[in-house]
Amino acid sequence: MQDNHPQRETPAGKSMGKGMLIVAWVIALGLLTTFFAGWEGRQYNPNTNIQGQVQSNVREVVLESNRQHHYVATGLINGEEVVFLLDTGASDVVVPAQLAGKLGLKRGNAGYAQTANGIVQVFRTQLDTLDLGVIHLKDVRASINPGMSGNEVLLGMSALRHVEFTQRGTRLTLRQYGP
Incomplete structure (x- = not known):
């Protein structure tokens, strides 16, 4: 063929x-x-590279809110980079268990916390340092939450009580007084 x-x-x-x-x-x-x-x-997270200013004994950081009107910012826990979600309704800084392991945080006494998802078991821990731009905190009480997923840390009142914060529009100004 x-x-x-x-x-x-x-x-x-x-x-x-x-x-x-x-x-x-x-x-x-x-x-x-x-x-x-x-x-x-x-x-x-519009606050990945937080600038700040130090004048006399005042350290100041200004955060921008995201599209959901939350304040999300990159900071440090014990020198390791983390992403914080500011949560004035949280009593402590709350770290997901998976991230706590990576940060080398030790689980302390068990306790219970009331969350939006109900009552959950958490473990006490202590952060040697917590940094948000030029704001530096030491010996911050925190909780490890095994039921929390993701790598986002709730920046609660155990840290925020050491700073003054003021919201105007889409900006949140945090001020730390002292040396």
Whole structure:
């Protein structure tokens, strides 16, 4: 049987052009994904690089609220970077158990806490240091919550009672007085 339709060969340049076009699209999609992931992250946490100022004996940090009107900020616990969600309704700084393990926090006595999800068992712990920009706190009481998921730390009143805070519009100003 004779083939009346001889196969046409694609010129090498044409197939290479298609390959380059595919590579260009993959790179463009990767760059767009990276850009929008960063943008989305900044929308959730607009305070990733907190600046602050120190004047005399006053340390001041200004936080911007996110789109959900929450104050989320990057800070440090015992020198390790964490993401804080300010929660004036929380008595303590509350750390998810998974993150507490990574931070090397020791579980102390068990207790119970009233949360939005009901009563949960928590474990007492102590933070050697807690830093939020230029604000530095030492020996902060905290709780480890095994029922809490994620890596977000609730910045509760055991830390916030050491600072003065004022809200105006979408900004929250935190001031720490003293040396």
